[in-house]
Amino acid sequence: MQLLNGTILDATALIDFCWLNEWGWLQQHYSPLYIAQELLDSDQLELPTRQAAHQYLTPVNLSTAEMFTSFLEFGVRAPLLSIADRSTIAIARHQLLICASDDGLVIKTCEAYNITYTRTLRLLTEMVYTEYKTVIEVMAMADKLIQERGKHISAKVLTDWKTSLQKYGN
Helix, strand or coil: CCCCCCEEECHHHHHHHHHHCCHHHHHHHHCCEEEEHHHHHCCCCCHHHHHHHHHHCEEECCCCHHHHHHHHHHHHHCCCCCHHHHHHHHHHHHHCCEEECCCHHHHHHHHHCCCCEECHHHHHHHHHHCCCCCHHHHHHHHHHHHHHHCCCCCHHHHHHHHHHHHHHCC
């Protein structure tokens, strides 16, 4: 098994954790935390999200020829990936980072290239597993993301997740 060197968040994970404001837990369990400089440079982030990124995440650039080659390859293989997503995945691949994302195309690309990734519901599950939050609390957090943030989680995925949480009790 390869040793991982931290976690890089894409825009979906960044926005989720801004809504949840659970940076302390994430830092404790997934540090160091990174963000692609290309994501910070995009004008798609709202000011509070950009401020949280600067406060909790370390910006990383495409710093090697191998990273840049992967960045270009991802553009050919998955042309709908944004520049920021391609950068995030390339950095994760070459710095052996966990890629935190709920973007379907990012996840599909990570799977195709054997890049370790995690999703928000998995992180919420780990909050229960580490006894940081209760099942009821993480279910409320997921509901908050859906209702207030407007996050889409399919009904089947949500039901399966809630069922799997029952093994932890309340």
